[in-house]
Amino acid sequence: MTVNRRQFLKLSAGATLASAFGGLGISLAPSVARAELQKLQWAKQTTSVCCYCAVGCGLIVHTAKNGEGRAVNVEGDPDHPINEGSLCPKGASIFQLGENNARSPKPLYRAPGSGEWKEVEWDWALTEIAKRVKKTRDESFQLANAAGEKVNRTEAIASFGSAAMDNEECWAYQVILRSLGLVFIEHQARI
Amino acid sequence: MTNHWNDLANSDCVLIMGSNAAENHPISFKWVLRAQDKGATLIHVDPRFTRTSAKCDIYAPIRSGADIPFLGGLIKYILENKLYFEEYVREYTNASLIVGEKFSFKDGLFSGYDADKRKYDKSQWAFELDENGVPRRDPSLKHPRCVFNLMKKHYERYTVDKVADITGTPKDLILKVYKAYAATGKPDKAGTIMYAMGWTQHSVGVQNIRAMAMVQLLLGNIGVAGGGVNALRGESNVQGSTDQGLLAHIWPGYNPTPTTKQATLDLYNTITPQSKDPMSVNWWQNRPKYVASYLKALYPDLAPADAYDIMPKLDASKPATYYFWLNIFDKMDKGDVKGCFAWGMNPACGGANANKNRRALGKLDWLVNVNIFENETSSFWKGPGMKPEEIGTEVFFLPCAVSIEKEGSVANSGRWMQWRYRGPKPWGQTKPDGDIMLEMMHKIRDLYTKEGGVHADPILKLNVKDWEEHNEFSPAKTAKLMNGYFLKDVEVGGKQFKAGQQVPSFAFLTADGSTCSGNWLHAGSFTDAGNMMARRDTSQTPEQARIGLFPNWSFSWPVNRRIIYNRASVDKTGKPWNPAKAVIEWKDGKWVGDVVDGGGDPGTKHPFIMQTHGFGALYGPGREEGPLPEHYEPLECPVSKNPFSKQLHNPVAFKIEGEKAAVCDPKFPFIGTTYRVTEHWQTGLMTRRCAWLVEAEPEIFAEVSKELAKLRGIKNGDRVKVSSLRGSLEAVAIVTERIKPYKVMGAEIHMVGLPWHYGWMVPRNGGDTANLLTPSAGDPNTGIPETKAFMVDIRKVGGK
Ligand code: SF4
Ligand code: SF4
Numbered sequence: 001m002t003v004n005r006r007q008f009l010k011l012s013a014g015a016t017l018a019s020a021f022g023g024l025g026i027s028l029a030p031s032v033a034r035a036e037l038q039k040l041q042w043a044k045q046t047t048s049v050c051c052y053c054a055v056g057c058g059l060i061v062h063t064a065k066n067g068e069g070r071a072v073n074v075e076g077d078p079d080h081p082i083n084e085g086s087l088c089p090k091g092a093s094i095f096q097l098g099e100n101n102a103r104s105p106k107p108l109y110r111a112p113g114s115g116e117w118k119e120v121e122w123d124w125a126l127t128e129i130a131k132r133v134k135k136t137r138d139e140s141f142q143l144a145n146a147a148g149e150k151v152n153r154t155e156a157i158a159s160f161g162s163a164a165m166d167n168e169e170c171w172a173y174q175v176i177l178r179s180l181g182l183v184f185i186e187h188q189a190r191i
Numbered sequence: 192m193t194n195h196w197n198d199l200a201n202s203d204c205v206l207i208m209g210s211n212a213a214e215n216h217p218i219s220f221k222w223v224l225r226a227q228d229k230g231a232t233l234i235h236v237d238p239r240f241t242r243t244s245a246k247c248d249i250y251a252p253i254r255s256g257a258d259i260p261f262l263g264g265l266i267k268y269i270l271e272n273k274l275y276f277e278e279y280v281r282e283y284t285n286a287s288l289i290v291g292e293k294f295s296f297k298d299g300l301f302s303g304y305d306a307d308k309r310k311y312d313k314s315q316w317a318f319e320l321d322e323n324g325v326p327r328r329d330p331s332l333k334h335p336r337c338v339f340n341l342m343k344k345h346y347e348r349y350t351v352d353k354v355a356d357i358t359g360t361p362k363d364l365i366l367k368v369y370k371a372y373a374a375t376g377k378p379d380k381a382g383t384i385m386y387a388m389g390w391t392q393h394s395v396g397v398q399n400i401r402a403m404a405m406v407q408l409l410l411g412n413i414g415v416a417g418g419g420v421n422a423l424r425g426e427s428n429v430q431g432s433t434d435q436g437l438l439a440h441i442w443p444g445y446n447p448t449p450t451t452k453q454a455t456l457d458l459y460n461t462i463t464p465q466s467k468d469p470m471s472v473n474w475w476q477n478r479p480k481y482v483a484s485y486l487k488a489l490y491p492d493l494a495p496a497d498a499y500d501i502m503p504k505l506d507a508s509k510p511a512t513y514y515f516w517l518n519i520f521d522k523m524d525k526g527d528v529k530g531c532f533a534w535g536m537n538p539a540c541g542g543a544n545a546n547k548n549r550r551a552l553g554k555l556d557w558l559v560n561v562n563i564f565e566n567e568t569s570s571f572w573k574g575p576g577m578k579p580e581e582i583g584t585e586v587f588f589l590p591c592a593v594s595i596e597k598e599g600s601v602a603n604s605g606r607w608m609q610w611r612y613r614g615p616k617p618w619g620q621t622k623p624d625g626d627i628m629l630e631m632m633h634k635i636r637d638l639y640t641k642e643g644g645v646h647a648d649p650i651l652k653l654n655v656k657d658w659e660e661h662n663e664f665s666p667a668k669t670a671k672l673m674n675g676y677f678l679k680d681v682e683v684g685g686k687q688f689k690a691g692q693q694v695p696s697f698a699f700l701t702a703d704g705s706t707c708s709g710n711w712l713h714a715g716s717f718t719d720a721g722n723m724m725a726r727r728d729t730s731q732t733p734e735q736a737r738i739g740l741f742p743n744w745s746f747s748w749p750v751n752r753r754i755i756y757n758r759a760s761v762d763k764t765g766k767p768w769n770p771a772k773a774v775i776e777w778k779d780g781k782w783v784g785d786v787v788d789g790g791g792d793p794g795t796k797h798p799f800i801m802q803t804h805g806f807g808a809l810y811g812p813g814r815e816e817g818p819l820p821e822h823y824e825p826l827e828c829p830v831s832k833n834p835f836s837k838q839l840h841n842p843v844a845f846k847i848e849g850e851k852a853a854v855c856d857p858k859f860p861f862i863g864t865t866y867r868v869t870e871h872w873q874t875g876l877m878t879r880r881c882a883w884l885v886e887a888e889p890e891i892f893a894e895v896s897k898e899l900a901k902l903r904g905i906k907n908g909d910r911v912k913v914s915s916l917r918g919s920l921e922a923v924a925i926v927t928e929r930i931k932p933y934k935v936m937g938a939e940i941h942m943v944g945l946p947w948h949y950g951w952m953v954p955r956n957g958g959d960t961a962n963l964l965t966p967s968a969g970d971p972n973t974g975i976p977e978t979k980a981f982m983v984d985i986r987k988v989g990g991k
Contacts, residue, residue, distance in 0.1 A: 029491045047727070048611040049601055052872045054424035055196060056603025060349045061614035064914070071595060071615040072223050081729055081741045082196050082603075088217035089884060090572050094880040098615065099591045100425035102564055102953075105619020109866075110572065115579040117565075117588070122620065124632075125587050130634035132557045132585070134644060136530040139367035141645040145506055149451035152646060153503035158519045158528050160533025162437070162624075166599025167608065168669035169625045170428070170435035171443060171709050171906040173534065175489055176632050179649040181503045183448075183514055184528070185435045188426055188873075190516040190974060191392075191541055 042067075043072055050091040051164070057083035057091050071098050133157065137180055158184035193419035193755040194383070195605025195747070200225040201417030201772050204375050204382040206368075208236040209258065209390030209399065213243040214869045216604075220246070223384070226417070232371045232577040237389070238864060239894070239944055240929040251368050254933040254940060255864045256825040256980035257358040259395060260835070262402035263349035263822065264640075267370050269409050270343050274373040276411030279768075281330055283759050283798050284408045285806035286339040289319045289327040294336070294818075296345060299836025301817040309843050310510075318804075324467040325883070326804050336808040342405070345819045349899050353834050356821070359933025359940065371812050376410040379769040381417035387425065392979040394844040396970040398820035399840045401811055405820070408807040414759030414788075414798060415740075416738040416772040418753055424604040425873065427594070431602035434712055434748070439505070439514035442675075443710035446482050449499070454506035456482070456499035460702075463622055464803040471805035472789040472796050478700040480711075486504035487707035488672055491654050495704050501649045510844045515974030516542065517967045521847050524551035534561045535591070535624060539568040540874035540950045540960040543976035544967035546918045549574060557585045561627060563593055567950040567960075575951050575959070591624050592617035599625070599666035600716075602748070607885045608716055609745040610725035625664030630656070653769065667722065674707025675700065676719040693718045696750055712748040723751070726756050737771050742785070758788040758798035765793030815971040816843050826968050827853045827916075827981035829862060829940050843971045850967060853916050853982040861899065862942040863915060863983035865961045874960065875948035891958030893922040893985060895946040900926040902941070910988040915981060918963035921988060943985050947978075 043062040052056040058080025062073040074095040078085035107125040108117040140156030157178050162170070177185050193545045199205065199222035224246065227233050233247040244250040253261055269275050280286045293315040295302040305310035318326040319336075334341040355362040375382030384407065389606045390399040404413075410416035424430050436443040453459035459482065466473040468874050486498035493501075505514055519539075522528050524547055542548045547979050552558060552571045559570035569588040572579045578716035584839055594601075595614045600609045617623065622630075632655060651988070657672040659665055675694040682688070683706075697714035700706045709716050716723050735742060740753050754760070757774045761767050765777025775784040777793045789796040795807025812818040823841040824833055831854070833839050839854070846852075853859040861917045870887040871878040878884045893913050895905065905911055907926040912919055922945065932939045947961035964983055969976040 002217065012652060014382070037943075043407055044614075046595075046612040046614040048595050048614065049427065049603075049609045051427045052877070053216050054427055054604035055216050055502060056427065056601065056605070056607060057218050058596070058609075059611075063614040066628045069616055074595065074614075079727065079729065081739070081744055082221075083218045084221070086218055086221065089887065090872055090878060091218075091221075093878075093881045093883045094593075094595060096883060097563070097877055098595055098618065100564075100618075102622065102879055103618050103881045104565060104590045105621065107590065108565070108569075110570075110584075110586040110588075112583040112585055113580050115573065117570075122622070124656075125589065126627075126631050126634050129557075129559055129587055129631060130638055132530060133631075133635055134638050134642075136556065138645045140529065140690055145451065147451070147508070149504075150454055150500075151451060151506070152501060154527060154650070155522070155534075157530040158523065159532040159534060160516070160536045160538050162535060163426035163432040164535040165432065165624045166250060166428065166594075166597070166601055166611075166666060167431040167435060167713075168599045168666040168673065169628070169664075170432045170437050170659075172625060172664070173628055173674050174435055174437050174443065175653065175709075176628055177532075178442075178503060179489070179653045180635070181646065181649070183503050183505055184519045185439050186436060186516045186519060187432055187540070188536065189429055189433045189438060191543070191976065191978075 023156045050087065051094065052090040053084060057087055059091065059094065067087040071095055072084055133180065141181060151182045155184065157182055159186070161187050192421040192605045194415060194421055195607065195753055196222055197741065198416055198754065199223050200229070201381060201738050202226045202231050202383040203417060203744050204232045204234065204372055204378045206234045206236070206372055206382060206519065207243055207247065207385045210385050210423050211237065211241045211243045211388035211866065212385050212423060213246055214241055215867050217869060219423065232614060234368055234371060236368060238942055243583055249364070249367055249371060251360050251364040252931060252933065254359040254935055255862055255942060256393060256828065258399045259402055259710060259820050259822040260349060260354045260357045261360065261365070262406060263346050263820065264351055264354035264365065265372065265406055266402070266409065267346040267349045267367040269373050269376065269406065270346070274376040276378060277411040278762070279411035279759065280409060281332065282763070283501045283807055284809050285804065286337065286802070286809055287328040287330045287332055288338050288806065288810070289329060289334055290334070290336050290338060290341055290810065291317050291319045291795060297835065299821060299838030300842060304842065310818070311815065311843065313812060314897060316818045319990070323696070342809055342819060348835055355554060356936050359489060359935045360626050371409065375412055378411065379771070381415045381769065381772070382410060382412050382416050385421050385423055387423040389979055390975060391973070391975050394826050394841045394965070394969050394977045395823055395973050397972040398816065401814065402820040405809050408809055411768065412806060414754065414756035414774070415769065416774050417755065419754070422604065428601040430604055430606060431608070434602060440511050443485060444712045446478060446485070449502060449506055450505045450507035456496040459499065466803050466805070468804060469797065470797050471803070472800035473792045473803050474800045474804065475803070480700040481697065482905055483702045483704055483707070484706045484708035484711065485676055486677065487678060488520065488709040489654055491678060491707060492652060512971065512974045517847065517969065517974055517976060520548050520551050520967065523554060526554050529556045531555050532559045533568045534559070537562070537566045537568045537874040537876045538570050540962060543962055543965040544917050545960050545962040547967060553582045553584055554598065555584045559587045559589065561589045561591050561624060562876065562881055563591060564876060567952050572953065575774060589627055590619070591627060592621050592622040597623040606747045608724045608744045608748065610722060625666060629659055629664045648692065659756070670717045670722065670724070672707065673709035673713040675706055675714050677706055680706050681705045715750050716746045733848055734773060738774065740785060752786040752788065754785050756788055756798055757785050758796065761793065763794035808925055816841050825977055827966060827980070827982040829855060829860065829982065830936060831855045832936070834936065841971065844968065845974055846968045851916055852966065852968065856982060857982050859915060859982035861983055861985060862940065863913070863981050864942060864944050865947040865965065865978050866944060867948065870947050871946065871948035873948065875950060879950065879953045879957065885954050890926045890947060890956060891920065891922045891932050891949040891955060891961070894925045894927055894930055895985065896930040896932055896941060897926055897928065898932045899941040900924065903987065903989055905985070905987050911985050912988050913945065913964060913983050913985050915964040915983045917966065920959050920961070920963050922958055945984050
């Protein structure tokens with residue numbers, strides 16, 4: 001039986017699958033290359049959506065099943081109704097965005113007046129941030145404005161971001177900010 | 192977008208103006224070209240000839256900042272040649288509504304202007320109401336004060352000659368565009384507009400878009416397949432982040448942020464839009480249900496009114512722009528802001544007037560930057576001209592996971608909320624943003640529990656448990672909360688529901704606190720039937736397949752409706768204007784096709800359900816600078832006179848006191864504009880470290896015409912310095928035919944174009960952001976800066 005690539009993806013939906021390094025997602029020849037089949041054993045396949053512009057192109061991400069579990073390939077999803085497998089140069093290079101040595105593996109801290117970063121632990125960084133938030137908030141909090149109207153807010157903390165987060169994160173983030181009394185809540189949509 | 196990407200293929204005429212879709216939204220062009228293959232005319236109106244222009248049937252150059260004259264002239268052309276869709280205009284738009292006697296327009300100013308406050312009294316623009324509170328109408332469109340005639344009068348001044356004179360567009364091309372686009376006024380033809388920041392980033396940004404929305408209404412192009420008003424949104428989830436209310440003026444789902452005028456929830460609910468017209472659906476009348484359900488999602492143990500009470504409020508006495516980006520950075524620069532989160536953002540490059548923003552960051556006590564890579568914001572203290580030893584800001588850089596390393600949904604420009612899954616696990620010790628914020632919030636709560644603090648209730652009573660599972664942020668649980676569920680056993684709309692059941696749609700939300708829903712627009716996206724956003728089913732009925740509706744793929748807000756205002760695509764009997772591309776149709780006593788807007792039998796409802804009176808707004812009395820778009824020059828401009836009135840600039844534009852503007856300033860004689868290239872994205876934070884992309888676009892360039900190059904003695908490839916009142920930068924000159932001088936009111940006007948993706952950090956010698964040059968002034972409605980038209984100079988480096 002010859003299986004074309006698209007049927008093949010469907011047959012193995014949710015299962016493991018890998019393909020040639022084909023960022024731009026140009027559809028392959030009707031029959032699946034033998035090399036491709038071999039790669040399947042070593043990678044899991046997940047679907048995603050491009051993180052750049054709002055066309056929302058579908059992706060297939062292949063992640064190595066052994067070792068570090070890193071992405072080994074990202075390509076256009078041929079079943080996706082918008083991009084039908086294609087990607088523009090940005091979408092096609094998402095692999096390089098993730099598997100990138102310029103990413104700091106740990107939080108960094110820069111002390112006042114310092115000329116350099118110091119690598120720090122998550123727990124320390126978040127504990128210190130929480131202290132700063134509380135101090136600034138408590139010192140600046142206005143229960144009422146100059147006219148005596150109830151306002152429950154701080155104008156001493158501002159937040160910028162982010163359209164780069166998922167909906168669920170954006171939603172939780174604005175809840176956190178509003179519960180802290182922030183009113184300076186802005187992001188990419190304002191520029 | 193009122194419509195969606197696939198729908199572009201249904202268009203008979205695609206106008207691309209204020210965007211460069213082929214380069215900046217490349218895959219959208221798959222659908223634009225499919226329309227062209229089927230015979231559609233493609234038009235690009237842009238200051239610069241781009242790859243978009245190359246594919247279009249008509250390209251018309253335009254001076255940046257002159258869009259309203261171009262569109263005003265189109266409105267005049269449509270009206271005078273009677274090319275509008277008469278029945279649609281009469282029945283579905285506010286053309287027939289009578290405007291009150293207080294409205295007037297004289298020499299560039301509408302009635303109600305207070306010159307001292309630079310503000311309008313908008314009540315003077317209101318519609319006339321009858322004794323029942325319903326707007327008076329004249330369907331014959333004869334009344335001198337009906338919108339149709341006011342509009343006609345307003346745009347009488349926009350003659351083709353005047354338009355050509357101020358836009359710099361050759362007259363024959365203007366007429367060619369008008370003719371091609373106005374042809375979509377036929378009932379069975381559809382024209383669409385694709386715009387982006389080329390329209391929003393102006394001091395008249397909102398009115399640019401309103402002018403086009405008016406064109407679309409006149410031609411009957413809204414609600415139909417291949418039509419609509421389509422903003423090409425730039426970030427993968429900027430639609431979603433806006434939907435979630437990550438903005439000062441809105442809560443999730445576009446509910447206004449409370450102000451001091453609304454001290455209680457009852458008072459807040461009194462501003463709910465009201466209509467006395469039984470045919471008006473006035474969807475916003477449901478707002479109290481959405482707001483109560485939002486408050487219950489945050490504080491399930493409090494009554495909605497008590498939850499409302501503890502929430503922050505804005506000062507009603509201040510303009511909304513006080514709370515917006517440009518003003519916040521100004522306050523930061525003055526030392527008023529102490530702490531700042533730059534979460535998934537790089538404002539040191541992304542914000543207009545970047546030098547000022549970088550200086551302002553140095554006045555903070557602390558800055559938290561969450562990002563994939565170290566960037567110009569996190570590391571502003573070691574940027575050009577900075578002395579780290581003098582900068583007291585503490586900075587925390589928190590590295591986050593990239594999208595393929597986590598799970599969750601993103602809303603594309605067409606409102607499709609698509610679910611993505613985790614592939615690789617997060618790099619090193621990086622974490623998804625959701626985990627970072629959850630852990631941070633737990634630490635803050637612990638501190639308040641231990642130490643107490645000011646107004647601690649909203650922090651301690653917050654419903655955090657619905658976002659987490661096994662001490663981790665749970666996108667699925669959060670999505671369920673955003674959809675909403677019943678908090679008690681209750682009957683709504685004749686149906687019984689049990690506590691804990693997911694809300695099937697926002698029609699079942701209540702104002703009494705028995706439902707929660709984090710964002711009413713998400714209701715229906717994660718029901719008891721499962722995660723609708725994760726659907727990957729491409730099956731369609733034959734009607735749906737004809738227009739590529741894909742209703743079973745992901746979930747589209749609202750209620751999985753794919754084309755907004757689709758009720759305007761049929762006549763009052765439910766018959767589609769264009770049966771070959773029907774969006775909805777009344778067949779055998781029911782609606783088929785898309786999810787119909789408003790419900791009920793055909794002819795029983797006005798189709799523009801989000802408008803209080805139910806009519807498409809040709810006349811828009813809610814905007815800051817007037818109900819009808821009028822041409823004003825950019826705040827920095829090369830002309831000293833506005834041919835349409837004595838008002839050179841938008842009289843109510845957002846400005847910061849003390850910041851100067853270059854108007855006909857011989858030191859800055861050329862228009863500067865900013866744009867993007869295909870291989871980079873926004874500030875470049877997510878592309879400037881990808882080797883393939885950097886290889887393609889390694890450094891900032893300045894694009895100029897051959898004529899300007901000659902004038903300044905610049906050759907292709909020379910290093911040049913571009914400067915404005917606010918800063919300067921070096922770039923490589925590209926001397927090109929893609930830009931030509933514009934003939935504006937007898938003078939030759941030049942433009943310098945710059946991509947804004949770069950930053951001093953990487954790539955080496957890549958240059959810095961074009962936002963060093965842009966002004967922190969702009970639109971009075973949105974507060975968006977005017978980064979598409981400002982004034983610069985350009986000189987060869989080492990030259991004179
Ligand atoms: S078009 Fe591109 S992908 Fe195809 S052979 Fe040429 S370089 Fe390779
Ligand atoms: S692949 Fe390109 S066109 Fe598609 S979403 Fe990503 S950036 Fe946009």
